[in-house]
Amino acid sequence: LIRRAGTALVHVRSTSGFLARAAQGDSIVTPIYDVMVATFEACRRDGRLTRADTATAVFHWNLLLDPRDVLDLAEHRGVDVVIAAAALTDDLAHLLDLDAEG
Numbered sequence: 001l002i003r004r005a006g007t008a009l010v011h012v013r014s015t016s017g018f019l020a021r022a023a024q025g026d027s028i029v030t031p032i033y034d035v036m037v038a039t040f041e042a043c044r045r046d047g048r049l050t051r052a053d054t055a056t057a058v059f060h061w062n063l064l065l066d067p068r069d070v071l072d073l074a075e076h077r078g079v080d081v082v083i084a085a086a087a088l089t090d091d092l093a094h095l096l097d098l099d100a101e102g
Contacts, residue, residue: 003081018062019055036061043098051097060095064088 014021022033040057043049049057065088074084092098 019059033058048098049096057096061092064092064095 014026016024016026018029018033021029036058037054040049040054040061043057044054052060065085070081070084070088073088074081077084
């Protein structure tokens with residue numbers, strides 16, 4: 001998504017935080033939030049997410065995979081956005097102590 005639309009996504013920023021916008025039913029944020037909640041809830045059910053609650057996991061996902069920052073990191077490293085996003089996803093798994101074997 002970032003490779004395809006990342007430069008457009010940076011213009012949907014708001015002064016409200018991601019979780020607040022989701023709670024308010026923001027039409028841009030809510031579908032993304034719902035997917036991420038479902039993803040982390042599945043990790044919880046599988047026993048892979050044990051240290052953080054779902055809202056915290058989504059919060060950290062949003063911080064680490066903000067399209068602006070993924071694009072910035074990819075450009076800085078001279079790599080494709082998929083590689084940058086994969087590295088940040090690994091960082092997120094480490095931060096949340098997601099059990100890869102779970």
